Amino acid sequence: MAPSSEADTEIPEFAGQLFFRLWRASHTQTAAALESIGLTPALFAVLDFLRAHDGAIQQEIGAAMGIDPSTMVALIDELERAGLAKRRPHPTDRRAREVVITPKGRRSVERGRTLACEVEDDVLQGLDSAERRQLLKLLRQALSSAPPQPLWSSDEGD
Amino acid sequence: MAPSSEADTEIPEFAGQLFFRLWRASHTQTAAALESIGLTPALFAVLDFLRAHDGAIQQEIGAAMGIDPSTMVALIDELERAGLAKRRPHPTDRRAREVVITPKGRRSVERGRTLACEVEDDVLQGLDSAERRQLLKLLRQALSSAPPQPLWSSDEGD
DNA sequence: TGAAATAATTTGTAGCACAAATTATTGAGA
DNA sequence: TCTCAATAATTTGTGCTACAAATTATTTCA
Numbered sequence: 001m002a003p004s005s006e007a008d009t010e011i012p013e014f015a016g017q018l019f020f021r022l023w024r025a026s027h028t029q030t031a032a033a034l035e036s037i038g039l040t041p042a043l044f045a046v047l048d049f050l051r052a053h054d055g056a057i058q059q060e061i062g063a064a065m066g067i068d069p070s071t072m073v074a075l076i077d078e079l080e081r082a083g084l085a086k087r088r089p090h091p092t093d094r095r096a097r098e099v100v101i102t103p104k105g106r107r108s109v110e111r112g113r114t115l116a117c118e119v120e121d122d123v124l125q126g127l128d129s130a131e132r133r134q135l136l137k138l139l140r141q142a143l144s145s146a147p148p149q150p151l152w153s154s155d156e157g158d
Numbered sequence: 159m160a161p162s163s164e165a166d167t168e169i170p171e172f173a174g175q176l177f178f179r180l181w182r183a184s185h186t187q188t189a190a191a192l193e194s195i196g197l198t199p200a201l202f203a204v205l206d207f208l209r210a211h212d213g214a215i216q217q218e219i220g221a222a223m224g225i226d227p228s229t230m231v232a233l234i235d236e237l238e239r240a241g242l243a244k245r246r247p248h249p250t251d252r253r254a255r256e257v258v259i260t261p262k263g264r265r266s267v268e269r270g271r272t273l274a275c276e277v278e279d280d281v282l283q284g285l286d287s288a289e290r291r292q293l294l295k296l297l298r299q300a301l302s303s304a305p306p307q308p309l310w311s312s313d314e315g316d
Numbered sequence: 317t318g319a320a321a322t323a324a325t326t327t328g329t330a331g332c333a334c335a336a337a338t339t340a341t342t343g344a345g346a
Numbered sequence: 347t348c349t350c351a352a353t354a355a356t357t358t359g360t361g362c363t364a365c366a367a368a369t370t371a372t373t374t375c376a
Contacts, residue, residue, distance in 0.1 A: 010223075011298050011301060013206075014274055015180075015281065015290075015294060016181060016185060016188060016199075016277070016278065016281070017203065018294070018297040018298065019178075019181035019184060019297070021224070021301055022174075022177045023181050024224070025301075027174060030174060042332085045175065048171075057354075057355095059354055064168045065168075066182070067332095067333095068332085068333055068334065069354075069355070069356085070333085070335090070358090071332065071333070072355090073355070073356060093342070094342085095339095095341045095353065096341095096353090096354055096355080116172055119174070120173050120174065123300065124173060124300050125303055126299050126300050126302060127300055131296055132173075135296040135300070136173060136176070138285060138289055138292065138293040138296070139176040140176065141285060141289070142282050142284050142285055143169060143176060143284075144169060144284060145284030200363090215323075216323075216324065217322085225364095226364060226365065227323075227325085228324090228325075228326080228327090228365075228366090229363065230324090231324065232363095248323090251372080252371075253322065253323040253324070253372045253373070254323055254324080255323080255324070
């Protein structure tokens with residue numbers, strides 16, 4: 001019942017739900033765009049982190065990005081398999097492995113950034129340039145003072 | 159090595175990553191808070207939708223909330239098992255089942271809303287009241303004109 | 317009347333988080 | 347110096363969710 005076109009894609013009320021919707025929109029499109037260069041959003045995110053923190057050890061990458069160590073192993077495995085990054089021994093701590101981006105990885109991540117920017121442009125098309133700046137500012141501000149993450153769960157919805 | 163406090167929890171650059179971080183912060187805390195009343199974020203979200211659209215059929219709920227039909231079945235199953243909602247036959251379409259919230263469900267969702275508001279308060283603690291209004295306005299604006307969702311994937315990270 | 321579309325459902329697959337255990341190594345204290 | 351707790355990477359197993367595909371019942375439309 002009901003005109004049926006009314007309940008479709010309702011704007012959520014809670015901020016958490018809005019974050020989720022926008023993340024999902026962005027994530028879906030990013031995944032589709034990155035597929036053309038053989039990257040997933042997660043692999044791209046790690047590469048992009050390495051772009052600025054080349055030689056970080058796995059634990060640092062995971063801590064900074066909120067990725068579980070056991071998940072990191074698989075991600076770095078894949079980056080190595082694709083020739084986009086390499087593990088190398090840490091100079092002083094033999095437990096740790098530094099992860100360095102390869103030239104090929106650097107080229108990939110640059111193309112990925114272009115694609116990610118295009119997606120972001122698309123997702124935020126309802127906002128003009130000043131509004132986008134304002135939104136990013138508010139998001140960063142909220143995040144920087146948000147309570148520490150105990151390292152979450154999965155689920156969906158809220 | 160390295161001061162180690164520098165790479166920890168870096169503020170992402172892309173909007174999609176910011177959405178993800180904030181969603182995750184919100185989701186984790188919401189899940190923890192709702193656990194006290196026996197709800198998950200997903201169950202709460204469905205109940206909250208029913209609060210305003212009681213008697214909607216499963217397909218409508220799923221379409222409005224972006225939840226896969228097969229996932230909806232499981233969610234409604236659980237709401238029924240917990241006595242928070244019930245399926246009933248659609249008056250004219252025997253394929254469809256209307257979902258109605260029970261009095262118990264209504265009480266649960268009210269408590270859930272209180273908890274969700276507290277979490278939201280916590281997550282957005284870095285913003286004052288005017289900034290929060292502005293943020294929500296921008297989020298809604300972005301979402302309402304965001305490109306249509308082809309119904310996403312899973313993954314992580316973007 | 318018959319074929320395509322639709323609503324709910326079931327089943328199977330895949331991705332990611334998480335917990336727990338393992339191995340190698342480090343660091344700090346007795 | 348020796349010992350023990352902590353740490354980095356890793357493996358394995360579990361659980362949750364999305365998604366695809368197939369099924370059944372029913373509706374809609376040509």
